[in-house]
Amino acid sequence: MQDRTYPDPTPNLETEPFWAAAKDEKLLLKYCRTCGKAHYYPRAVCPLCGSTETEWREASGRGEIYSFTQFRRAPVPYVLAYVTLIEGPAMLTNVVDCEFDDLKIGQPVGVTFRDTQAGFKLPVFRPV
Amino acid sequence: MTSNHLAFIAGAFEHPTRKAIDKTVAQLHAESALGALADAGLTKEDVDGYFCAGDAPGLGGMSIAEYLNLNLTHTDSTETGGSSYLIHVGHAVQAIAQGKCKVALITLAGRPRADGATMAQATPRALLPPEESFERPYGPVIPALYAMAAKRHMYEYGTTSEQLAWIKVAASHHAQHNKHAMLRDVVSVEEVINSPIIADPIHRLDCCVVSDGGGAVIVVSPEVARDLGDRCVGIKAHAEAVKHLSGGYFDLTFTGAVVTGPKAFAEAGIVPTDIDYASIYDSFTITVLETVEDLGFCQKGKGGAFVADGNLISGVGKLPFNTDGGGLCNNHPTNRGGMTKVIEAVRQLRGEAHPNVQVNNCGLALVHGTGGAISTRMGSATLILERNDA
Numbered sequence: 001m002q003d004r005t006y007p008d009p010t011p012n013l014e015t016e017p018f019w020a021a022a023k024d025e026k027l028l029l030k031y032c033r034t035c036g037k038a039h040y041y042p043r044a045v046c047p048l049c050g051s052t053e054t055e056w057r058e059a060s061g062r063g064e065i066y067s068f069t070q071f072r073r074a075p076v077p078y079v080l081a082y083v084t085l086i087e088g089p090a091m092l093t094n095v096v097d098c099e100f101d102d103l104k105i106g107q108p109v110g111v112t113f114r115d116t117q118a119g120f121k122l123p124v125f126r127p128v
Numbered sequence: 129m130t131s132n133h134l135a136f137i138a139g140a141f142e143h144p145t146r147k148a149i150d151k152t153v154a155q156l157h158a159e160s161a162l163g164a165l166a167d168a169g170l171t172k173e174d175v176d177g178y179f180c181a182g183d184a185p186g187l188g189g190m191s192i193a194e195y196l197n198l199n200l201t202h203t204d205s206t207e208t209g210g211s212s213y214l215i216h217v218g219h220a221v222q223a224i225a226q227g228k229c230k231v232a233l234i235t236l237a238g239r240p241r242a243d244g245a246t247m248a249q250a251t252p253r254a255l256l257p258p259e260e261s262f263e264r265p266y267g268p269v270i271p272a273l274y275a276m277a278a279k280r281h282m283y284e285y286g287t288t289s290e291q292l293a294w295i296k297v298a299a300s301h302h303a304q305h306n307k308h309a310m311l312r313d314v315v316s317v318e319e320v321i322n323s324p325i326i327a328d329p330i331h332r333l334d335c336c337v338v339s340d341g342g343g344a345v346i347v348v349s350p351e352v353a354r355d356l357g358d359r360c361v362g363i364k365a366h367a368e369a370v371k372h373l374s375g376g377y378f379d380l381t382f383t384g385a386v387v388t389g390p391k392a393f394a395e396a397g398i399v400p401t402d403i404d405y406a407s408i409y410d411s412f413t414i415t416v417l418e419t420v421e422d423l424g425f426c427q428k429g430k431g432g433a434f435v436a437d438g439n440l441i442s443g444v445g446k447l448p449f450n451t452d453g454g455g456l457c458n459n460h461p462t463n464r465g466g467m468t469k470v471i472e473a474v475r476q477l478r479g480e481a482h483p484n485v486q487v488n489n490c491g492l493a494l495v496h497g498t499g500g501a502i503s504t505r506m507g508s509a510t511l512i513l514e515r516n517d518a
């Protein structure tokens with residue numbers, strides 16, 4: 001499948017470490033020191049228990065497809081998906097390096113990265 | 129007339145335009161307002177409460193209040209996308225019950241078709257929503273977001289594209305009688321599933337139309353309603369909820385209607401089988417399917433079987449829905465379908481729907497709105513409305 005052009009994220013005070021790590025091809029998750037759970041998207045305040053004691057940890061990068069679609073009206077059709085990480089939360093992403101017709105809900109996927117227009121890297125997933 | 133309602137819908141007006149090349153957005157709001165006031169038998173001098181959402185130009189309701197030269201004691205610009213106007217009706221009931229206003233005007237209008245796709249403006253960096261960098265770079269276009277909900281519903285419950293197509297078929301049966309509808313041709317299940325795929329498994333005909341237009345409703349106190357007579361429609365219940373991605377732990381097979389449906393039915397003291405007519409938000413066919421399940425019209429997961437075989441067609445099925453043709457065929461002004469849902473329910477309860485789709489002895493109607501997007505964040509709202517002499 002031909003690849004598309006990836007727009008840039010807009011890092012802010014809360015998310016700068018996520019995008020810095022992504023440039024090193026590491027997927028970070030925010031964990032809560034109080035309830036112990038991971039959440040997504042990353043916040044300074046845990047959405048699960050309200051604690052402000054949160055910390056970055058590197059994720060396994062492994063998960064499975066929760067749901068997916070192929071947007072066919074784009075100049076280069078692409079796969080939009082939710083991937084449930086083995087750490088718990090699900091994240092919106094793209095699935096790349098795949099044949100759309102072979103994808104299935106529940107399929108194991110692993111993280112990979114794509115360059116964005118201005119030199120960030122975006123975590124996406126591919127079948128493993 | 130019954131007087132046990134806290135407030136009544138006295139006026140409703142759907143702007144006839146579907147492509148407003150020759151009108152401004154403010155003008156469309158104003159024309160819709162005047163249409164609803166005339167329908168109610170009121171004038172703009174009577175209005176003391178004004179409600180609008182983000183489609184109104186200017187800051188909150190102030191610019192349109194000035195454009196119309198309204199004299200207000202109450203205003204509310206709650207924004208939940210296309211469901212905002214149902215929430216405004218509910219908030220108007222609360223404001224009227226608390227004596228904050230007596231005649232509340234709610235307007236919607238916009239012209240995305242006339243403006244083309246050139247209106248997108250960059251949001252200032254500080255105002256970007258916190259999730260945006262974790263969504264926008266992946267291309268989360270609206271049909272694709274709804275497609276993922278449909279895909280998961282199919283996976284968990286065996287729902288089929290043919291079943292989803294029946295929702296469009298039913299809407300098209302109704303739209304053939306609406307001279308203002310954008311799509312008036314009756315379509316078949318085969319035509320829907322053979323239309324081009326936009327985002328698997330959503331076909332072109334699973335999607336609503338894109339249209340310009342507007343609408344307005346007037347909510348009034350029982351005292352004002354008494355003077356205006358039986359065309360007023362009682363507001364029996366209102367419920368609202370926000371469903372979102374919950375920190376990454378979510379389920380796309382249901383909507384916020386799982387909260388608003390039971391709350392609204394409890395407030396009204398009725399059950400789903402009491403409903404004679406339903407206006408159900410229909411941005412896509414999957415929106416309707418999940419909503420009828422969540423509201424309790426059928427068991428969870430059985431929505432496919434429920435909507436099939438014409439069960440949503442007036443005069444044919446058990447739950448006549450969107451008898452104006454809905455967003456799927458008639459009109460989805462400025463990508464916000466909540467206002468037109470309220471308006472068609474008012475027509476049904478007044479006996480003023482098109483004779484070919486009018487529900488016999490329509491006494492109780494449900495209106496449901498889904499703003500934002502299922503698969504990310506949605507504002508859900510349910511209203512239950514009652515004929516004045518019911």
Ligand SMILES: [Zn+2]
Nearest residue numbers: 032035046049
């Ligand atoms: Zn926590």
